[in-house]
Amino acid sequence: MAREYFPGVSAIRYEGPDSKNPLAFKHYNPKEKVAGKSMADHFRFAACYWHCMKNGGGDPFGPGTRNMPWNTASSDPMGVARDTMDAMFEFLTKLGVKFWCFHDRDIAPEGRTLAESHRNLDQIVAIAKKKQIETGTQLLWGTANLFSNPRYMSGAATSPFPEVFAYAAAQVKKAMEVTHELKGQGYTFWGGREGYDMLLNTDMKRELDHLGAFLNMAVDFKKKIGFKGQFYIEPKPKEPTKHQYDFDAAACHAFLMTYGLVNDFKLNIEANHATLAGHSMHHDLEYAASNGILGSIDANRGDELLGWDTDQFPTSIYETTLVSLVLLKHGGFKTGGLNFDAKVRRQSVDPVDLFYAHIGGMDAFARGLKIAARCVKDGRIEKLVRDRYNGWGKDLGKKIEAGKLDFTALEKIALSSPEPEARSGRQELIENILNEYI
Ligand code: XLS
Ligand code: NI
Ligand code: NI
Numbered sequence: 001m002a003r004e005y006f007p008g009v010s011a012i013r014y015e016g017p018d019s020k021n022p023l024a025f026k027h028y029n030p031k032e033k034v035a036g037k038s039m040a041d042h043f044r045f046a047a048c049y050w051h052c053m054k055n056g057g058g059d060p061f062g063p064g065t066r067n068m069p070w071n072t073a074s075s076d077p078m079g080v081a082r083d084t085m086d087a088m089f090e091f092l093t094k095l096g097v098k099f100w101c102f103h104d105r106d107i108a109p110e111g112r113t114l115a116e117s118h119r120n121l122d123q124i125v126a127i128a129k130k131k132q133i134e135t136g137t138q139l140l141w142g143t144a145n146l147f148s149n150p151r152y153m154s155g156a157a158t159s160p161f162p163e164v165f166a167y168a169a170a171q172v173k174k175a176m177e178v179t180h181e182l183k184g185q186g187y188t189f190w191g192g193r194e195g196y197d198m199l200l201n202t203d204m205k206r207e208l209d210h211l212g213a214f215l216n217m218a219v220d221f222k223k224k225i226g227f228k229g230q231f232y233i234e235p236k237p238k239e240p241t242k243h244q245y246d247f248d249a250a251a252c253h254a255f256l257m258t259y260g261l262v263n264d265f266k267l268n269i270e271a272n273h274a275t276l277a278g279h280s281m282h283h284d285l286e287y288a289a290s291n292g293i294l295g296s297i298d299a300n301r302g303d304e305l306l307g308w309d310t311d312q313f314p315t316s317i318y319e320t321t322l323v324s325l326v327l328l329k330h331g332g333f334k335t336g337g338l339n340f341d342a343k344v345r346r347q348s349v350d351p352v353d354l355f356y357a358h359i360g361g362m363d364a365f366a367r368g369l370k371i372a373a374r375c376v377k378d379g380r381i382e383k384l385v386r387d388r389y390n391g392w393g394k395d396l397g398k399k400i401e402a403g404k405l406d407f408t409a410l411e412k413i414a415l416s417s418p419e420p421e422a423r424s425g426r427q428e429l430i431e432n433i434l435n436e437y438i
Pocket of ligand 2: 270311341
């Protein structure tokens with residue numbers, strides 16, 4: 001019998017909005033149907049290995065503070081890796097979350113050589129595979145850590161040094177193999193250090209070409225091994241580099257089109273990355289969804305007054321409503337899901353804080369979903385939008401959209417027409433209506 005890492009916590013249940021039990025869901029009821037689908041199927045919630053199990057809460061001014069017994073019981077790194085896997089699956093099972101995500105180096109320690117790192121990974125993946133079956137847990141996506149080791153300080157696929165590019169390729173190849181072995185539903189490429197700290201020492205075009213080539217190799221390898229999971233790129237504008245190439249959803253879209261990758265990738269949009277890029281999460285989601293490349297979500301939030309990736313757990317019902325509206329409007333997740341790429345605060349030192357954090361996030365999304373479903377069903381906002389664009393259903397609009405009029409023809413029409421009528425955008429009204437559902 002494995003050691004219990006979260007004693008005193010039993011399976012988290014739905015107890016309804018009147019419950020005062022801090023270890024119960026008040027709004028997230030996995031089986032409850034909202035807009036024709038269970039809440040569990042709408043969100044496909046996932047927990048991430050790195051923040052839950054490995055991030056001790058250190059910051060540039062001090063070390064980790066969290067009490068994480070799985071990281072300290074064994075003196076041997078492989079023992080720690082095994083203990084941590086036990087703790088992660090105990091956590092997932094008690095929380096009732098059916099998906100997880102990891103980086104290769106989160107789950108198994110890096111060895112002295114690449115071959116040893118591969119072997120370490122294989123041993124731990126065999127354990128994870130068993131645990132997935134025992135608990136009915138699935139891998140939402142796997143990924144490779146191409147940013148922590150100093151060899152990647154100048155980037156991985158965009159490193160100026162071909163030896164580093166080769167090492168990164170070998171690491172991604174292996175990470176894809178183990179993701180395939182664990183029947184991962186996806187594989188994520190977050191840019192890590194693919195970017196620059198200064199332009200004067202950077203050959204930008206060459207680096208972008210290398211990144212394009214690297215991802216094309218990944219697509220080839222995916223086909224070669226028969227991996228059917230979805231590839232994702234995760235946009236982020238800055239941190240750790242001054243400028244990350246995968247800046248935001250639109251920059252990633254342009255990159256994918258340029259390098260012939262747009263049919264093989266979708267985006268994994270992270271809330272705090274969108275806000276770092278000067279957008280809202282709503283914006284990046286809507287951009288991706290309306291271009292057919294919304295794949296998955298990394299849920300978290302920043303702090304409005306801080307300019308970095310604080311990765312806090314989402315609590316704003318307004319934000320979760322907007323996210324849910326996009327999901328409902330565009331038909332929801334297919335291979336993707338909602339991964340909490342979020343960490344508890346440095347002073348949240350107890351293992352139980354991990355539960356409070358996830359329960360809060362899941363409840364916040366459950367409420368957002370119910371609100372969004374009411375809004376869609378009622379249809380008042382949708383009607384205002386439809387009316388706003390109704391000119392496109394009439395003669396002039398139809399002809400323009402059908403490409404039947406050129407500049408000369410349009411000038412003729414404009415010259416012989418009265419000044420276009422001013423029509424209200426109804427922003428305040430729409431805000432009021434949305435608040436009615438909240
Ligand atoms: C970092 C990213 C990272 C990815 C996975 O900011 O969010 O955690 O999700 O590599
Ligand atoms: Ni992040
Ligand atoms: Ni992320």
